[in-house]
Every structure is written in C-alpha cells, then in structure tokens.
Amino acid sequence: MDEILKHQQETIEQQRAEIFLLKRILDDIPGSVYWKNKHGIYLGRNLYSAKQMEVAKLEIDPLQDDVIGKTDYDLFSADIADELRKNDLEVMSTGKEMVKEEVFTLPNGETLILLSTKKPLRNQAGELIGVVGNTVDITQLKRAEEREREAFLQAAEERSKADAEVVLRQAVMVFAGSIAHDLRVPLTSIMLTTDLVNNKLIKLINYCQEQFALYHNISNNIEIDLEHIQHFPSKIKKIIVEMNEFISVTLKSIGKLVTNSLNKEDFVLCEAEAILMNVLAQYPFHQDERKLIQIGEINNFSFLGCPILFCRILFNIFNNALQQITANKGGEIYISMENIDEYNVLKIKDTAGGVPPEIIEHLFDGYHSNKKGGTGVGLAFCKLTMQSFGGDISCHSVFGEYIEFVLTFPTVSANEVEQIDSLRA
Incomplete structure (x- = not known):
C-alpha cells in the first residue's frame, strides 16, 4: 500500500513538474x-x-x-x-x-x-x-521592411536617373554628330561648287581682260573689281576650311563633355561680355531681329570654361527665344550680368509668353520639348555644359508672360588661374 501511495505521489510530482515546465515554456515563448x-x-x-x-x-x-x-x-x-x-x-x-x-x-x-x-x-x-x-x-519588422522598400525605390530611382543621364549624354553626342554631318555635307558641296566656279571664273576673267586689252578701254576700277572677284573662290575655300576646323574642335569638346572627361586642362579664362558680344555679332538674325535684344546692366566677369561650348549655349537660348517671339508674334529679349556673392550671373529673359508649369519642370531633362520637331536635347546640353564649368543653369517662367534663364558661374580666384597656366606649361 505504501508503495502504491509512494508511486502515486511521485507521479503527481512528475506531472506537476511537467505542468510547471510546460507553463514556463509557454510563458517564455516570444x-x-x-x-x-x-x-x-x-x-x-x-x-x-x-x-x-x-x-x-x-x-x-x-x-x-x-x-x-x-x-x-x-x-x-x-x-x-x-x-x-x-x-x-x-x-x-x-x-x-x-x-x-x-x-x-x-x-x-x-x-x-x-x-x-x-x-x-x-x-x-x-x-x-x-x-x-x-x-x-511585427510592428518593428514591418517598419524595417518599409524602410528597406523606400531605400530600394530610392536606389532604383537614382539608378534610373543615372541610366537616363547616360542615355542623355549619348543623345547629346549623336545630336552633335548629326548637326556636324548636316553642316559638313553642304560645306563639301559648296567647296566643290567653288572649284567649278573658280575654273569658269578664271576663264571669264581672262576673256574680259583680253577684250579690255583689245579695245584699250579698261578702267582702274574695273581692273580692281576683277582682281577682287578672282580671289573670291580662295576666300570662300578658306572660310570652309575654318568652319570644318571649328566643327572638329566643337565635336571634340562635346565628346569630352558627354564622357565626363572635360576638365580644367580643357578650360581657358573666358570673358563673359566679350563672348556674348561676339555671339550677337555672329548670330544669323533675320531682318530686324537684332533690335529685339535689349542689353541692360552689364557687370562683366571672367570664368573658367570652354568658349566654344559657351557660344553653343547662347546660340541655343537665343534661337529658342527668337522662335518663340516669331510664333507668338511679339516679345523682346533682355540680357544682364550681375555679381552675386561667390557667383556671377548671366540672365537672359524673353517676353514671348513663357512656357506652362508642366513643361518648365522637365525643361532640362532631355527629350522634353514644346516645339514642333524639337528633340529636347538642346537645353539638356546647356545643363551638362554649365555644370562642367562648375556652375549651373536654371529658369523660371510666368506662363503667358515670360521665361528667364539664369546662368551661374563660380568666381575665379588668382590661384585657379595660376593652376590653369601651370597645367598648360
């Protein structure tokens, strides 16, 4: 009997221990x-x-x-x-x-x-x-997942932007190459035509001189005119050679720009006002278009950059503005230069109606254009170029009134000029 009670007691104690252990395990479950x-x-x-x-x-x-x-x-x-x-x-x-x-x-x-x-x-x-x-x-776990998701989306967006920039840079190069091709083809034709004209012109001049000599009535003015005419073909050929050299230099600079290999060794000290005036003198204005450009206060400044690429920026902005003025049948262009703190600023504003807000926010992205037949690459090229100079280009617009481009250039210290000179030494 005692053995039975003892066994029952041990069984109860064992069950209590198991229940306690089970409860402990249950309580410790996370x-x-x-x-x-x-x-x-x-x-x-x-x-x-x-x-x-x-x-x-x-x-x-x-x-x-x-x-x-x-x-x-x-x-x-x-x-x-x-x-x-x-x-x-x-x-x-x-x-x-x-x-x-x-x-x-x-x-x-x-x-x-x-x-x-x-x-x-x-x-x-x-x-x-x-x-x-x-x-x-799982609150903290879900929050961590959300942070990871946001980080992934941000990284994906950054990769997308980087990929888009690569495509844009390639497009700028293709665009520049296309322009160069479109220019060189007619230049070659002009060169060939000039050679033909030169051959005919020499024969014509020789004939005229023979006739004048025969009748002994050639005047000094006619003789001078014939001399000038005789040199026209060679002058035209010289201009064409210079234009081809200009195209080659421009393509080389753009190539370095789009491959991120443009550096200070490629830069020179540029005078902003001198380049601006040179562009205005060379731009192919139609009829009275030059009168539409009003030059305001000019505080000239120097910057380190590539003058050829800067000329392309100005040509692009002027071309867009004049096209807008023509399309809207009204407007003017205002230019000014300012010195602000550590930056110099060039402002170009046209009053030809501006652009809508939905376009302005994508104006420098590439492949966005509100012009018929426009590629949207021109202003993206301007952005890349200004950033390569260490500056930037931005714009703001009031739709129906105006659009203003603001080009910012970092100031140039004497030390930077010395560094540029030493790189070329």
Whole structure:
C-alpha cells in the first residue's frame, strides 16, 4: 500500500513538474499565446500575452488572470472585437488554421501590427471546444521592411536617373554628330561648287581682260573689281576650311563633355561680355531681329570654361527665344550680368509668353520639348555644359508672360588661374 501511495505521489510530482515546465515554456515563448472557448471567453494565456496587454494600455495586471472569463468585447473597442470574433468563428467553422496580419490602434494613437495564427482547439476526444492563438508583434519588422522598400525605390530611382543621364549624354553626342554631318555635307558641296566656279571664273576673267586689252578701254576700277572677284573662290575655300576646323574642335569638346572627361586642362579664362558680344555679332538674325535684344546692366566677369561650348549655349537660348517671339508674334529679349556673392550671373529673359508649369519642370531633362520637331536635347546640353564649368543653369517662367534663364558661374580666384597656366606649361 505504501508503495502504491509512494508511486502515486511521485507521479503527481512528475506531472506537476511537467505542468510547471510546460507553463514556463509557454510563458517564455516570444509571442502572445491564448485560448478561448466557443463563445469567445478567454480560458487561459501566457505571461507574454499579459505583458503585451499591459503595454497596450488595457489596464490589466500581467501577474493576475484578469483576462480569464472575459471576451474581446471586454478588452478592445467594438470594431476590433468584431474583427477578432469574426476570425475566431471562421477558424472554428472551417476547422483550418488562419494566419493573418491584424492592425491595432492603441488608446495613445500608436499603431501595432500583429501576426496572428489561430487554430481550432479540441479536447482529448477530438471535439471542438474553442480556438488557440499565437500573436507576434511585427510592428518593428514591418517598419524595417518599409524602410528597406523606400531605400530600394530610392536606389532604383537614382539608378534610373543615372541610366537616363547616360542615355542623355549619348543623345547629346549623336545630336552633335548629326548637326556636324548636316553642316559638313553642304560645306563639301559648296567647296566643290567653288572649284567649278573658280575654273569658269578664271576663264571669264581672262576673256574680259583680253577684250579690255583689245579695245584699250579698261578702267582702274574695273581692273580692281576683277582682281577682287578672282580671289573670291580662295576666300570662300578658306572660310570652309575654318568652319570644318571649328566643327572638329566643337565635336571634340562635346565628346569630352558627354564622357565626363572635360576638365580644367580643357578650360581657358573666358570673358563673359566679350563672348556674348561676339555671339550677337555672329548670330544669323533675320531682318530686324537684332533690335529685339535689349542689353541692360552689364557687370562683366571672367570664368573658367570652354568658349566654344559657351557660344553653343547662347546660340541655343537665343534661337529658342527668337522662335518663340516669331510664333507668338511679339516679345523682346533682355540680357544682364550681375555679381552675386561667390557667383556671377548671366540672365537672359524673353517676353514671348513663357512656357506652362508642366513643361518648365522637365525643361532640362532631355527629350522634353514644346516645339514642333524639337528633340529636347538642346537645353539638356546647356545643363551638362554649365555644370562642367562648375556652375549651373536654371529658369523660371510666368506662363503667358515670360521665361528667364539664369546662368551661374563660380568666381575665379588668382590661384585657379595660376593652376590653369601651370597645367598648360
């Protein structure tokens, strides 16, 4: 008898130890574990669940079983309780496990995101008696995922911008090459035509001189005119050679620009006013277009850059402005230069109606143009060039009134000039 009692006592102690161990394991699980009956009444929970409810400001003592005998309607708002009860009923009716993210808003306004797993709870006979659930707080994990997603999207956007810039630089090179080709083809034709004209002209001049000599009535003025005419073809050929050299130098500079290999060794000290006046003198204005350009206050400045590329910027801006003036049948161009702090500024403004806001924000992106047949590469080229000078170009516009381009140039120190000179020495 004593042996039987002793064995029963040992069995009870062993069961108590197992129950204690099971409860300890249950309490140490990093998640809320709870179980309810069919009516949604809490039958039990682990310590972690109690602590989580305390964190959720539900005013429940984690060391007391304040939840036992209560339902979700006693603990949460009606909306949350309805959602939890609906999930419990679905688990019990289907007999299947449910894994779902649940969002809770605490009384202090903080939002919690919980990953909830619920399964049917059955007794030893396999009869359904309720649900058992395990809920893990994944708020920080979801926030980390969101940060990673935002970082990924930002990186993707930056890669996209970088790829777009590569394509843009290639487009600028193709665009420049296309212009060079379009210029060189007619120049070659002019050169060939000049040779033909020269041959005919020599014969014509010789014939005229023979006729004048025969009749002895050639005047000094006619003789001088014939001398000038005789040299026209050679002068034209010289201009064509110079233009081809100019095209080659321009392409070389643009090539360095688009490959990011343009550096201070390629720069010279430029006088902004002198280049501006030179461009205005060389620009092929139609009729009275030159009179549309008003030059305001000019505070001349020097900058380190490539004069050929800067000329292309000015040509591009003037060309766009004059086309806009022609299209809108009115407007003028205003030019000024200022010295502001560490930067020098060139402003070019035309009053030919400006551009819409949806276009202005993409004006320097490339492939955006509001002109028929425009490529959108010209102003993108201007942006790349100004940035290679260490400056920038921006614009603002009031649609229906004007658009103003602002070119900023960093000031040049005496030390920088010496460095440029030493690089060339």
